[in-house]
Amino acid sequence: MSAEKVLQLSELTQDTAVRVEVGGVAIAVVLDGQGEVHAIGDTCTHGDISLADGFVEGESLECWAHGSAFSLRTGRPLNLPAYEPVPVYEVTIDGDDILIDPAVTKEVN
Numbered sequence: 001m002s003a004e005k006v007l008q009l010s011e012l013t014q015d016t017a018v019r020v021e022v023g024g025v026a027i028a029v030v031l032d033g034q035g036e037v038h039a040i041g042d043t044c045t046h047g048d049i050s051l052a053d054g055f056v057e058g059e060s061l062e063c064w065a066h067g068s069a070f071s072l073r074t075g076r077p078l079n080l081p082a083y084e085p086v087p088v089y090e091v092t093i094d095g096d097d098i099l100i101d102p103a104v105t106k107e108v109n
Contacts, residue, residue, distance in 0.1 A: 003092055003099035009037070010096055017061055019052035025102035027089060028052040028061060030072055037093065038072035039100050041086035045077070051086070 006020040012031040019042050020027050026042035028051045042051050044063040051070065055062045060078055062069040068082035075085040088106040092099040 003090075003101040003104075005097045006100050007098045008096045009093060009098055012037070012098075015056040017052040017054065017056055019050055020100075022100055022102045026050070027100060027102065029091075029098065029100070030056055030061060032056065032059060032072060037091045037098055039089040039091050040070060040072060040075050041088075043086070044068060044070075044082060045084035045086055046082035 004022050006022055007029060014031050015033055017028045017030045020029055027039050028042040030038045044051055046068050047065050049063050049065045051061050051063055054064045059072050060069040061072060066081050069078040070086050071078060075088040077083055089100050090104045090106055
């Protein structure tokens, strides 16, 4: 699979997540307060809830249902009840286009 256009940068609102599907994979796309675009798995690992319906705070996306926050950079949960990370995807910006390949996840330490 190769990177696909999912949104235009102009479609994003700062500190708000947007749910997209690429190749059947649900991804939450976020424009953070520093102007960086992040793409993480959209499904909370605790309760099968869409993270895009949650709250962006700094560099995290919090699940609205049970309060687990996930790092936008690493996908790791920052608090309980979730303890499993979500995938983090490489984002390419080409002009105003945001491209994501759901087969390519970021290696995080």
